[in-house]
Amino acid sequence: MKPLIPSDATSKVLGAGTDPDREDLSLHDEILTRLRDHIVEGNIPDGGRVPERQLCEMLGISRTPLREALKVLASEGLVELLPNRGARVRQLSEHDLGELFDVMGGLEGLAGRLACENITDAEIAEIERLHYEMYGFYLHRDMHGYFRVNQLIHQKIVEASRNTVLLATYANFAGRIRRVRYSANFARKRERWGEAMREHETILDALRRRAGSELSDILFRHLRNKRTAAVEHLKADGMAGAEPA
Amino acid sequence: MKPLIPSDATSKVLGAGTDPDREDLSLHDEILTRLRDHIVEGNIPDGGRVPERQLCEMLGISRTPLREALKVLASEGLVELLPNRGARVRQLSEHDLGELFDVMGGLEGLAGRLACENITDAEIAEIERLHYEMYGFYLHRDMHGYFRVNQLIHQKIVEASRNTVLLATYANFAGRIRRVRYSANFARKRERWGEAMREHETILDALRRRAGSELSDILFRHLRNKRTAAVEHLKADGMAGAEPA
DNA sequence: GTCAGGTAAATTGAATGCAATATAATTAAG
DNA sequence: CTTAATTATATTGCATTCAATTTACCTGAC
Missing domain, CATH: 1.20.120.530 (GntR ligand-binding domain-like)
Structure with missing residues (x-):
């Protein structure tokens, strides 16, 4: 119902400065960076589950782009994806x-x-x-x-x-x-x-x-x-x- | 051909769900590997567009998992994602x-x-x-x-x-x-x-x-x-x- | 003949819906 | 009272759907 994308969601506050010329800092990268920071900063306990729906609300997006971001974070080694059991933040031994x-x-x-x-x-x-x-x-x-x-x-x-x-x-x-x-x-x-x-x-x-x-x-x-x-x-x-x- | 990746987490054989024995290799990784091989083997010209629908039919899946795989491949540097313009195989200078x-x-x-x-x-x-x-x-x-x-x-x-x-x-x-x-x-x-x-x-x-x-x-x-x-x-x-x- | 403008088709990005699986809650048996 | 089995709920994975943007095509002016 509500595609509530915060109006400031498009504002790019992350890295590389604001190039008026280069706009290709896509929405997807925005989500990715925010989610990555969220995890890296330790907001989710080590080895804990990553609640999809909750994060969706937090980021104001639906599950589809969130899951895309999770797949990327998994390939980066930050989270691990268990089949049919969702994502967990990877615990480092x-x-x-x-x-x-x-x-x-x-x-x-x-x-x-x-x-x-x-x-x-x-x-x-x-x-x-x-x-x-x-x-x-x-x-x-x-x-x-x-x-x-x-x-x-x-x-x-x-x-x-x-x-x-x-x-x-x-x-x-x-x-x-x-x-x-x-x-x-x-x-x-x-x-x-x-x-x-x-x-x-x-x-x-x-x-x-x-x-x-x-x-x-x-x-x-x-x-x-x-x-x-x-x-x-x-x-x-x-x-x-x-x-x- | 043969993936020279031996036995890390991403090594998969191309068998579909016909393997009831070993099921722990998730479907997602399967798609990822197949798509990666498809690109690495040069089936898509350098810098050429990656046709989503065509690949969906080829792999027998819908666009959602395919796009997830593309995002991962982009993070690996194999393809590049242009906003609203889809994925292109990355041309190496x-x-x-x-x-x-x-x-x-x-x-x-x-x-x-x-x-x-x-x-x-x-x-x-x-x-x-x-x-x-x-x-x-x-x-x-x-x-x-x-x-x-x-x-x-x-x-x-x-x-x-x-x-x-x-x-x-x-x-x-x-x-x-x-x-x-x-x-x-x-x-x-x-x-x-x-x-x-x-x-x-x-x-x-x-x-x-x-x-x-x-x-x-x-x-x-x-x-x-x-x-x-x-x-x-x-x-x-x-x-x-x-x-x- | 060439190029600008406008419309139609195709493609992308994201939200929702549905079947399958896992987790919890509850009940029954020992 | 503890533990196993069963049902109910929640969550996941994927397909489908819809709006938005892009690309292609067509028309018309110069």
């Missing part, structure tokens, strides 16, 4: 998380390698600036700020690779892991923190020298260390958290 | 192909690195066997056989990484590139062929020594060389091929 981090490590290593081929001096200067900003947060023990700038640095390196396919793939995996980050914000241990800071020194150094293979190696190992911390954290948290059937 | 090969290189490099951590002696022996089999094809100038075994070796290395996420991601990108391979089967130049054979010697050597970082490097560069050949090929072929709007 320690093993899954470990695999994801290793792939992230491979992608970041690749990004570093390619970045060394393409990065400009200005971009390196920008990353250096961020590096010292991050160092400041480290000294002040401001973990929140540190974490934010840290991610920004990694993002900058990926962008400097000048590879849009890599950029999209990286964003995809980052999204999957982000959900875990929301569920519990990585209380990084002190000793690991200092270690990570030293690793970032070597990252910057290799980047300055445009030492691609070397940077690739460093970045992979850097994420390997992050991986260990993350998996440990999930394990500890998993004990406290309730388990789904 | 030289630039796109180059980016894809670099990402493939990064993934294979990662696979090699992880394989060195996890591979068994038996698996190495198997790869050695394939290597010499491939060498035989090389000596006999049997490009078809060479190509087949070559892909198999790379596949084995990815499998030896023991990382299912990597395996699925690799399969995804391999699928995207496969379409280009169908459109014209890489007439590899002689000199490049010998070079590739030598590279494979070093790959095997590094694998035997479980030299992860080294193997990662070699594999990336190996794919870089493949990339150059592929892009050159697409460029030459693109001249002869029809151009899109």
Whole structure:
């Protein structure tokens, strides 16, 4: 009866800025992004069911486009589709998380390698600036700020690779892991923190020298260390958290 | 033909509901796989429209599940969805192909690195066997056989990484590139062929020594060389091929 | 003959409807 | 009182339907 599409539903607030020229940010992508954010931000418990009708009302759409979006999210690995049993938000085991981090490590290593081929001096200067900003947060023990700038640095390196396919793939995996980050914000241990800071020194150094293979190696190992911390954290948290059937 | 995806979550055989035994592979995945193969095998011209109704009849389904599959294929990068203008099979530019090969290189490099951590002696022996089999094809100038075994070796290395996420991601990108391979089967130049054979010697050597970082490097560069050949090929072929709007 | 304008057919995007399956609620038996 | 069986409800998967946009076709003016 009511095709109640909120008049602001067409307003594109997401990414890439508002190109008056390029209008092709379709309604479907809008739904997809909103639903993805909804899940990534942890509004649905881990392993919990995704209530179609409820989300339909929330988004002001019918089931057809919602189910299309769910299929895409399933292919992205964010939810899993059980036959005749609907969608559940995918619960990551320690093993899954470990695999994801290793792939992230491979992608970041690749990004570093390619970045060394393409990065400009200005971009390196920008990353250096961020590096010292991050160092400041480290000294002040401001973990929140540190974490934010840290991610920004990694993002900058990926962008400097000048590879849009890599950029999209990286964003995809980052999204999957982000959900875990929301569920519990990585209380990084002190000793690991200092270690990570030293690793970032070597990252910057290799980047300055445009030492691609070397940077690739460093970045992979850097994420390997992050991986260990993350998996440990999930394990500890998993004990406290309730388990789904 | 044969999907070179071995046994991940998306591997399906094309049998319809005539399989009462194994029913857990959902109908949706079935449609998805069939449609993907249909496109990858080149039944629709590059950049051509994807006729919904026609495919519905071909697959014996209604538009709803077909459109769901198209959305997924779009997220995989195989087709692109134009608002109100339907789906077109995505035409890869030289630039796109180059980016894809670099990402493939990064993934294979990662696979090699992880394989060195996890591979068994038996698996190495198997790869050695394939290597010499491939060498035989090389000596006999049997490009078809060479190509087949070559892909198999790379596949084995990815499998030896023991990382299912990597395996699925690799399969995804391999699928995207496969379409280009169908459109014209890489007439590899002689000199490049010998070079590739030598590279494979070093790959095997590094694998035997479980030299992860080294193997990662070699594999990336190996794919870089493949990339150059592929892009050159697409460029030459693109001249002869029809151009899109 | 070419091009602009307008109308008709086709195609897309999304909502609704219906059969099939799973989940819950209830009842009956041990 | 607990547990198995049965019925009722809810949810899923897919087909059908409908409005909106696009594409093709046709007419007419220059």
